[in-house]
Amino acid sequence: MIAEIGLAALWLAAALAALQLFAGVLALRQNQDEDGELARLVRPAAMVQALLASLAFLMLMWCFAITDLSVKLVAANSHSLKPILYKVTGTWGNHEGSMLLWVAVMAMSGGLIGWLEKRLPVRTMQATLATQGFVALGFYAFLLLSSNPFERLPIPAPEGQGLNPLLQDIGLALHPPTLYIGYVGLSVAFSFAIGALLTRNVTPEFARVMRPWVLGAWVFLTLGITAGSYWAYYELGWGGWWFWDPVENASLMPWLAATALLHSTSVLAARDALRTWTIMLGVVAFSMSMLGTFLVRSGVLTSVHAFAVDPERGSFILALLAIYIGGSLAIFALRAGTVAEGKRFAMTSREGALVFNNVMLSAILGIVLLGTLYPLLTEAFDIRVSVGPPYFNPVSAIFAVPMFLVMAAGPLMRWREDKPARIQLELAIVGAIILGVLAVVAVLGDYSILAILGLALSAGLAIASFMPLRGRKLARVPLATWGMVLAHFGVAVSLFGMASESAFTTERLSAVTAGESQQVAGWNITLESVDPIAGPNWTAMEARVIAQRGKGEASVMVPQARNFWAPAQATSESALLTRWDGQLYAVIGDSAGVDANGNQRWQLRVWWKPFVTFIWYGGLLIALGGALAIIGRVSTDLKRRRAVLRGTEKRAEAEQLKMEKIDGYGTF
């Protein structure tokens, strides 16, 4: 019954998306305003659609929570003995469930703008919601026609097949939902862009409306990527935090586009420049989300994220991709000419710096895109290629380094036109810090060029990010400016973590017997014992490792080598010890035979990773900065609108008085 309610809700939601599309289009064609009968339906359709899609998602969650084995999806991906947390999070740990989450988020973003966003002209709003309905409709069709999550089995399965053990982790509760809110939330930017283009309303006012929504999606995308990176880092047991895996790139590409978008939106809002470029980025950002969905969901990539391989689904998503990306680019090509020229600015100005970094971000996006798609292209010609860090790291750095340099100076510059001489002191300080760190690190050790550059740039950027506050009364600095400062500082922090991890990590791999000690980077590591233990759906060999730093307090680490039995699979559970200046990372491996005295030996791999945690602290700071900017922007905008409203009322009153006076004279 539960599954049927879910399915019915999903069909109804799809019908409402269709209504939202047709009502919006008809209202636009008939040139109606909000009073038109059809036009009045657009907003409620979006809101009810959001409720129904959420209901469908909750119903699927329920099926998973009670392990309803008559539902095919549950039987294929869950198990009655799984801990309840993983039963519930397992809802989106599979293809159909995650696509349902996708459309649910899509519907909720549409419902939210339908409910809350009252600032846009009526026609632009109708076009926006119609676009949102149009995109959602395609994905409802995909879900209902080729990936029905509520399909029943003719005979209920006696037991489920279990969830991939790597996914049985708290990370599954955090990473996919936040990532999807960001990923799919960008659909709002897409719909706004198309809506503004269709109704010829690309104005600063429009940019101010779109900005908080873009920022919101971007904040969640940042959090989702950060969570995913940390999850991969501790779950996979290889000590790496970013693998340039195609699915990681699939999340990075929309982030790069959204980062460029929110900066160009700022230029449009503040200075009425970069109109077409902003619209273009709005289209590109969500296109990247859809491309990522295609890469991850179609099975063209074999990956932990590509739950199952099915060519029919791949072609379905590819067709959707062609319709939406092709269609939006066609609209863009047809309408871009009608967008009037924005304001001018000099190259040395805040706008100039933002434009430069927008171009750099786009170039990096292009590089990641080519590197991700290239193996798929060569495969068509039967040449197998692996594209990995040797390509991505140096090639993207060529554009990232100038971007970071300009990012340090940009916020110090004035809008419209500025003379570099005005901020030469600041530039000199930042330049000196960068060169100083560069020299010191290069002299002290033999590190990779990228790591040295990363350390130097992060130091300069960290200082530069606070310079816009210099000489200002801190209490009176707008919240949005604090947001920018924090987010830029977060980039520096994250960059420092990445560079430090790659430059200073020390590693110790050894076969040790119980009681044996070894040293890594000032830590004394002793293997105390290795014992078999059992969990709810796994058994494991658990090592007790005592870690002591110098004469400090000893801590216990318990890395495990787990064997799950549903499905049968082995995983390494790493053990982490976090200190302010880094993390100790331990993994236990196989039994390594016996030593000369006949004692059992175990493989133990320990890393000391200085400041590696800064990578994720930086990500959190960036997201926090984004959140502050949203609060700041929305509250000033509301204040401004109230003031304008009061102003108009006052003027109207004054006008009235004047008129009465004139009338009074007139009677004479």
Added chain:
Amino acid sequence: MTEISTGLRAKHQRMVLVVIAIVAVIAAGLLAAYALRNQANFFYLPEQMSANPPETGKAVRLGGMVQPGSLQTLDDGITVAFVVTGNEAATIPVRYSGILPDLFVEGSGVVADGSLQENGTFLATNLLAKHDENYVPRELEGLEQHKSPEQSYTTTMYTD
């Protein structure tokens, strides 16, 4: 309001911006194409590696099957030696120091990151093995019979 010092007319400024953006993106594209062409040599099958070996010390990827009976742990307890074979007779001896990936067994596929040494041994720094019964690294598809009837049911994955 003073005139902007560059004195560009609005239309011109837009053109300049568009040209700069296009130049940068084309530069990125060319750079990527150049780097990717070098990357084409990144992946080797054993027969390719023995016929046309990469420079010693260059970071490449080797993919093939772990020859049954070849896997042995050396005395230090952490270094393993095994032989990788492909579709043809060529074999490449591999050494790897580290914890073997889960489900790394003889007779199954492996992709090794590392470099060829002067003595003809491939020194692996990282092994990507299959991580569940049904999964085969993409580069190795077609090397072994891996399809099983329940595959469409089971989750496949790639931890890298």
